[in-house]
Amino acid sequence: MSTKGPIGIFDSGYGGLTVLKEIVKKLPQYDYVYFGDNARAPYGTRSFDTVYHYTLQCVKWFFTQSCPLVILACNTASAKALRTIQQNDLPGIAPDNRVLGVIRPTTERIGEFTKTGKVGVLGTKGTVQSQSYLIEIEKLYPQLEVYQQACPMWVPLIENREYEEDGADYFVQKYLQSLLDQSADIDTILLACTHYPLLQDKIQGFLTKQITVVSQGNIVAESLSNYLLRHPEIEERCLKSGNLSFYTTDSNEDFDINGSIFFGKRVNSIHVDLG
16 A cells, blocks of 8 residues: 655745645645745746756655655746656656646646637746747647747746835836737737736736736646546545645745745745755
């Protein structure tokens, strides 16, 4: 009998808490462990190789916590590390465990939102450069035209709690205009970074009502629910006592303050030194 454990939720920082929030709302019965690699964040500007090594180290940490399933609730890690970990590492280190990302479930749904067939993607520099969304959407919806825009200032604004201030307006408008300049017919904009839901109201305020803004939390939560139904061999290894634990590689005091903003309620974290 395989050891039972919590479902792991990973992000380079705080953004994955917006995904965890929706997952807990959808599937409150499970145990979850959230791990933020805040000491090495942000991942969005780092190389593929660096993101891969950091993410793999964190995935291995989840396995020491007996997690049978780990969700990379980080678009950059999903774009730059997931496939290599799934194909090259998992068979050797934990063949019965699973690691999933946020890009595939999002791209599976994105075609449902657009009427014009023109979709915009806003993400970190790393996610945009990886072209993961272009590749995955092309596989599932070859008829769609996809336009991308990197938003390098958004994560710093959010993590420094400046996202509600007037000063953030400039950078929100700047990146939105750069995206919309690529096509006047974009009617769906995907927030391809789990930090960006904190900016969603401000983003929507600069757009017409004809443009739909899509965030990932609900989509990933629904996808996880479906995955567990389809894979009872994983589901039965997930603890179900409704417990939540939070860990960070940086200051747990800072994590508790900032994490509560992303999660929507108080969090109490534990510091982890990965060595």
